[in-house]
Amino acid sequence: DAGVIQSPRHEVTEMGQEVTLRCKPISGHDYLFWYRQTMMRGLELLIYFNNNVPIDDSGMPEDRFSAKMPNASFSTLKIQPSEPRDSAVYFCASSSTSRDPDTQYFGPGTRLTVL
Amino acid sequence: KQEVTQIPAALSVPEGENLVLNCSFTDSAIYNLQWFRQDPGKGLTSLLLIQSSQREQTSGRLNASLDKSSGRSTLYIAASQPGDSATYLCAVKAGGFKTIFGAGTRLFVKA
Numbered sequence: 001d002a003g004v005i006q007s008p009r010h011e012v013t014e015m016g017q018e019v020t021l022r023c024k025p026i027s028g029h030d031y032l033f034w035y036r037q038t039m040m041r042g043l044e045l046l047i048y049f050n051n052n053v054p055i056d057d058s059g060m061p062e063d064r065f066s067a068k069m070p071n072a073s074f075s076t077l078k079i080q081p082s083e084p085r086d087s088a089v090y091f092c093a094s095s096s097t098s099r100d101p102d103t104q105y106f107g108p109g110t111r112l113t114v115l
Numbered sequence: 116k117q118e119v120t121q122i123p124a125a126l127s128v129p130e131g132e133n134l135v136l137n138c139s140f141t142d143s144a145i146y147n148l149q150w151f152r153q154d155p156g157k158g159l160t161s162l163l164l165i166q167s168s169q170r171e172q173t174s175g176r177l178n179a180s181l182d183k184s185s186g187r188s189t190l191y192i193a194a195s196q197p198g199d200s201a202t203y204l205c206a207v208k209a210g211g212f213k214t215i216f217g218a219g220t221r222l223f224v225k226a
Contacts, residue, residue, distance in 0.1 A: 106158030
């Protein structure tokens with residue numbers, strides 16, 4: 001398996017622009033997580049899905065952030081409009097309830113820089 | 116509110132040395148505790164997972180312990196190697212899938 005795939009790996013944009021981050025979970029995994037990592041706040045859970053349905057979005061910082069999972073193999077995290085304080089590394093992770101529910105498999109992350 | 120603290124924030128040791136990384140958490144009502152490794156520019160890789168009913172887990176040169184009552188865990192690395200250089204994160208999981216991560220310990224093993 002290719003593991004969790006994220007794109008793009010790096011994104012540089014200007015304040016006010018819309019940013020869309022993409023994630024393809026491991027095939028067969030029923031949970032998908034979006035995290036944000038910064039020096040100041042460490043790794044924070046933003047939102048997670050189970051069987052494509054959002055379960056807990058309490059970590060989403062503001063209404064500027066939204067996430068979707070239209071099918072089992074694809075999810076997006078959108079920031080509109082973006083601000084400099086959104087600069088961080090965004091990770092996607094997936095897990096399988098049936099195989100190993102306690103282990104999340106992380107993607108390589110998307111490094112976002114908002115100028 | 117659960118908080119996870121890792122000490123030290125950074126550590127530099129010569130190759131071959133045994134070392135201990137520390138993790139503490141404020142709420143002992145946890146489901147499990149995991150230690151992850153993160154290499155620069157990469158995602159996280161799970162190293163060891165300790166269920167709340169367990170005291171320790173071992174994998175190769177790594178040993179993780181858990182003392183739930185005192186809210187502490189340690190990761191012991193034996194005979195450290197330059198390839199062990201990475202950031203090590205501790206994470207606790209309470210109910211559901213809410214996982215709280217520590218800020219990590221950045222380890223550098225000198226050849």
